Amino acid sequence: MSTSSPAIDPTVLATVVVALDGPSGSGKSSTARGVASRLGLRYLDTGAQFRAITWWMLQHEVDVHDAAAVAARADEAVLASGTDPQAPTITVDGTDVATAIRQADVTGAVSPVSAVPEVRARLLADQRALIGEGGIVVEGRDIGSVVAPDAQVKVYLTADPAARAVRRAAEEGGSDVEATRASLLSRDTIDSGRATAPLTMPDGAVHIDTTDFTLDEVIDQVVALVGAVEAPA
């Protein structure tokens, strides 16, 4: 395990935006938190924001497959995202939803809710406000393409579906690997096929296939990319 990182210019660290995109279960959250912790940067999990809106829709009995119904209420939930990579938080209307948003009901509903343009538009504004002047690692599906197209570091993470399913099933304490694989691929299909801000490899992104790398090796590679960023003039 790496314990040190090359010295990086403090002005780079204060301003850098690291955009991490990729399909479900490719390692975005773990890598983003590891990089941010290593470099003292903030961390934003945009997937958690989409999950939080979805949780709110389910709580309010909005039909998540009715895009007009979701759109009509897209602005109502009040979200707050804590950006400490060692203890990220997410609340909706003041309620801690960190655990609830990882449950199967939210996972099964989040992709259709995320495809609604009004949902994306309100979260885009929230995300850009949180990014501010930078000093942050942001992960999701459209970070390098839409949310922060000028990010100094863009990474597109992938891993074989089989590896992703095994990792996620282990994380969930031994879920059925084949069912987990099907769930991941189903979300990939919707997330890649939607009209607004689909999952795509952004222009200028470095592609890292994590299948044969440990998490620490992937973090090392992203930290090295930050180390190569030129200080602002």
Ligand SMILES: Nc1ncnc2c1ncn2[C@@H]1O[C@H](COP(=O)(O)OP(=O)(O)OP(=O)(O)O)[C@@H](O)[C@H]1O
């Ligand atoms: N390089 C790696 N080697 C082995 N396991 C990994 C690696 N990267 C991530 N993992 C593990 O894979 C699982 C999924 O990782 P993670 O949650 O970071 O993916 P994700 O892309 O953020 O997923 P999602 O899109 O569903 O939020 C976790 O259990 C994590 O510890």
Ligand SMILES: Nc1ccn([C@H]2C[C@H](O)[C@@H](COP(=O)(O)O)O2)c(=O)n1
């Ligand atoms: N920038 C983003 C982040 C997430 N989503 C959607 C699509 C995902 O299936 C869902 C949950 O994300 P996860 O927690 O699995 O990373 O949220 C998106 O559309 N755009």
